[in-house]
Amino acid sequence: MLKHLSISNYAIISDLSLDLGNGFSIITGETGAGKSIILGALSLLMGARADVSVLKDKQSKCILEAQFDVDAYGLQSLFELYDLDWDSICVIRREITPKGKSRAFVNDSPVSLKVLKEVSGRLIDIHAQNEALKMNESDFQYEVLDSSLADTCLLANYKSCYNQWRKITLDLKEKETALEKACADFDYYQFQVDQLSEASLKDGEQEELEQKRDSMENAEAIHSALYQTANGLSMDDVGITSRIKEIYHLISKVEDHSPEVKELSSRIENALYELRDIANESESLTTSFIFNPVELEDINQRLDLIYTLEQKHRVNSVAELLDIEYNFSQKIGSVSDLEESIASLKSDLELKLVELTHLASCLTDSRMGIVEAVEIYVHDILQDLGMPNAQFKVKIDIQDGFNQWGQNNIEFLLSANKNQLLEPVNKVASGGEISRLMLALKSLLAQKKALPTLIFDEIDTGISGDIARKMGLLLRKMGTCMQVINITHLPQVASLGDHHFFVYKSDSKTETNSHIRELNYDERIVEIAKMLSGEVVTEAALNNAKELLIVS
Template sequence: MLKSLAIQNYALIDSLQIDFDKGFSVITGETGAGKSIILGALSLILGQRADNRHIKQNEQKCTIEGIFDLSRYGLQDFFEERDWEYNPDECILRREIWTTGKSRAFVNDSPVYLNDLKGLGDRLIDIHSQHQNLSLNDNFFQLNVLDILARTKTEKEAYQKAFKEYQASRKLLLELQEQSQKNKEEENYFQFQFDTLAGAKLQAGEQEELEAELETITHAEEIKASLFAVVDTFSGEGDAVEQKLKSVTDALKSIRHVFPKAAELEQRVESAYIDLKEVRIEAGKHFEETDFNAERQQQVEERLSVIYDLQKRHSVKSVEELQEIQRQLDEKLQDILSLDEQIEQLEKEVFEKQQLMLQKARALSEKRKSATQPVEEQLTDMLVYLGMPNARFTCDITTKNNPDSNGKDAVGFLFSANKNTPLLPVSQIASGGEISRLMLCLKSMIAGATALPTVIFDEIDTGTSGEIADKMGTIMREMAHDMQVIAITHLPQIAAKGTRHYNVYKEDSAETTATYMRLLPQNDRISEIARMLSGAEVTAQAVENAKVMLREGQITNHNSQFIIHN
């Protein structure tokens, strides 16, 4: 419920603070007084896009703040999901707009995203303006109305769960089928690549070994010369290293009986002699083994050429990377072989889920069809009450070729206001006044079927007058037993039904024109309704008529057969 609205520096409003109450409130004012300005400001805290052109001239920013009672809406989960402070008794929505184009939104003084503010606003207030009558022509709107009146929430949720699961499996099946087709086209290419790699019989580390071997072969003469020099230096004729070390050992051995420390030196030289002898033996062995082998060189070069060619083809630099590619290709080929089995299994799963979805769709459809007659009868009775004695109304349900997220039903509202006209879609036959009455009846019925937020009717009475307007006011007042209803109206018959009456007016000063809004006390209310009855010149008769209308307007038929209270 909207408890209060504060507006600063918006359009023609300097500063406005107005309190609201539960029940049925009416807002009146002369044409151009600024009723649409009030509604526009309210829309901003409900998440509508901002336009800095609406900031009052010569001001830097405008602020709109609304305080709501959330106790009936069950919004705690909505707040907790967004980590907002939750106070069911008082929730403050605020919007600030600057001339620079900057805009900020707040819920309980915490900044929020505009989409989240709109999501909350949609749960708090339903603004029914004249252009919203056009939604009566929309089949989705008609289906949604029928679902609310048929109370299909349980069946619809069960269907949508089954539909979502079916769609997910079907999407996966299509993806696998597409992948299978693509794989079939690529299978020969994958197989060729795999066979080439597998045929190469690559071994980890072989590239490095082959490259080292090739270096040895190509430098064989140089290597042999160096190894020969090592062997000759250690044991050749003349000043050979081994012979010199032998002489050193003998010299130390000859003095160790008179110089004991010579024994340690002798051991160290002996150890060096043994090590160098081993080096000479190993170098000699390598000398014998090393030889230029043209045939082996060709084999190594050919093997390396195979490896290099594969690396270039796959844009890698090592045998290990080639082996990984071979493994991946093998997996792809195995996947191709097993994909048909997966598709076959998934086709069975999709069929089962489709059957479950269709079963839930039938249950939803039956619930809708079972409600059409009571809805048609109640709506027709209400239309007769609103001055359409020959009105006929039908909820036409047909079957769609393909079920969607709302089921297999297509709903169309067929209407005829006269005996001699056939039932046709509402959009093709109903006049503006007839659509207004239809929408009011539907809103009233919906209010009886579910907990609605505050409803604001913006001149829903367009195209009506007299007794019909009086009855429309009665329906709105009846709706207000279970919810907050606010009506912006030009008709005195509806204004007289309100439990609270607000007046929007403009005042001119030397510099500017400003819009104001105030709650009317009883005497002023009589004057306002008299003005609505007689126009600019209020007559005594109009005043008396206004008093009568107010007395009668406050007498509500609490046993109305047309309103279903929760």
């Protein structure tokens, strides 16, 4: 239940703090005093859209905070789902900055508006003055009817099966679309693979061929350079090695007389061996560099093929061409994989459809079985609320397809007067009749579902007298199993509250502020008397107010 609400810098509220209790609470006050503004603040805490227009002081941020006692509502799994700290007291906060930015928190953890709506929606239900339009919404009608199902797991099992069926259906459609595209492109992929495969490409061959071509094109120059190198190093008498050999013999004769000279002798000897080796290798290599026009033509043709393929596929290496060949091969193979996957999904879909059809049929039977009880309950409430000739029917049709609620179309029908045909609620009900019907439906929901806090904004609009008192008694009865808060202008309803809060405005030279406080017994008498007679409170009105409170 809602234990505490604080509002700062919102609309005409500078600072407002409100502590609430169990049972049935009443909020009254003059028109424009700020009752609906408080509801607006609660709507923001439930994830409604926010902007800077709500700021009283445009230079400061607006802070809204509500504390809920959630110990008895089994919400731990919801908090675990969103990785929120769990505590028996849940604190929801919303901040709106002067720049229009909005932040939301649950137990001091920042959350998205989606999470805020999910959490707050499990804690509070606001019935605003336009909420009666919900009676024509499928989700609300299903919620009302299904709250009375004996098997509470049946709908959950159906929804789980429906979600699985939807997922398989979407997966199948995606795979079929992919297969259709793959088949359309199959010939193209196959042609590319055949062309690349026929080329028998090898990673690194382009660089190797380019090197061979360069050597071949310069074979004569390389052959000449190698020949002259070999001759220059090893030619008798005039070759470099011959001269170094003579030098080595000279210095080796004196190497034993000095360590430094011996080291030089060793270095000259090593150089001699190295130059001889270079001369031999140069002579050997001369036979490798002989110009061969046929081989050069083969190399150029191979490189031309590689360059053509690279240009076609807009890449710069054989490695990239091999990747393209692999990818095209995978796409060709995916056709077979997709066909197997589609066959498997179709088989799964058939099985899931059988299960879904069975669960939907069970839901239909269960709904048909509780319709009469729901109709009787609502009829009895409407009679108590001054609609003795009202008839209420729940029309259930079976449709061809499935939705998240089953295979049914549900429609609420009402006849408010004698000899009046049953028609959809929005076509036949007046404002007061809609309010009474909505209260009857909310009363049914309150009995069947765990709603921590239920707030009504003038649900008693359009009624008066004894009917108003009966509506108040119904609200108070609902307050025995949940927290009910009702904004009202009717003294008959206000007198039945376990707690009575009064909203009022104060004016200074510069601004108007809205406030709220809980009334004591004597203050309640005066407030209810004003509701009966206006600002001028008569003795008769005071006595009448006392009688209303005593009887309550």
